[in-house]
Amino acid sequence: MGNNENTMQFDFSRNKKDLTKSIITEVYNALSEKGYNPVNQLVGYLLSGDPTYITNHNGARALVRKLERDEILEEVIKAYLEIK
Template identity: 45%
Template sequence: MMSNIKDETVMFNFGADDDKAAKALCLSCRAMLEKGYSPINQLVGYLLSDDPAYITSNRNARNEIRRLGRDELLEELVRFYLENNENIKKGTE
């Protein structure tokens, strides 16, 4: 029986880098903090469910987040994490 699993790494590439996702995330986090919500919990809920009710409408945050795809938001979160994690930069755990 032959396996259909490929041994090659597939390249995944988004469009041009811009700061729309970063701005939307920052705005949303500030808006959620102002309303007493945990931005981490709310963003995870939104990213998993695609339900905009997890994002407050305060400061128009819900509309700003909805202008972007969840893939764009995830890309920004992963990029920021990898660029700002000292252990990754040093090659340590």
Template identity: 55%
Template sequence: MDLGNTQYFKVQADKQISAEDVLEQVYEALVEKGYNPVNQIVGYIMSGDPTYITSHKNARSLIIRVERDELLEEALTYYIEKKLGGDVQ
């Protein structure tokens, strides 16, 4: 190794993951661990405290990769489109 020259290395960027995928995976992990997923996810979104989310299946690491407002937007969009039949733009 030549310490006189600058060494280059490339770090792979994290893969982008959608809010929808995060919510689905976190939901499954919470259910598997016996938690009420709605209460836990709402607690996280309201407080920003990641300890509401289990670390089982890397759920906690996943959920902090997405902004809380994106999670809320995804949940609300789904509700409006599926439950109310509305079109969200």
């Protein structure tokens, strides 16, 4: 292992954003594969909190439940408004 004298900086907000995007993309794809309208299903889940709006296909339901709904909405709004 080499000596690295530079301090590494961990950016939690960036990692959270990337994780949220990755999970929502996987859930979106799983819903599409099963023939659902992914946007409608995700909106239903976000509004109600009922995980049955999300298919179990490819573990999508378990994935989406790793995130808090308010965190998902926060990232969606930031992306919509292009806020960094």
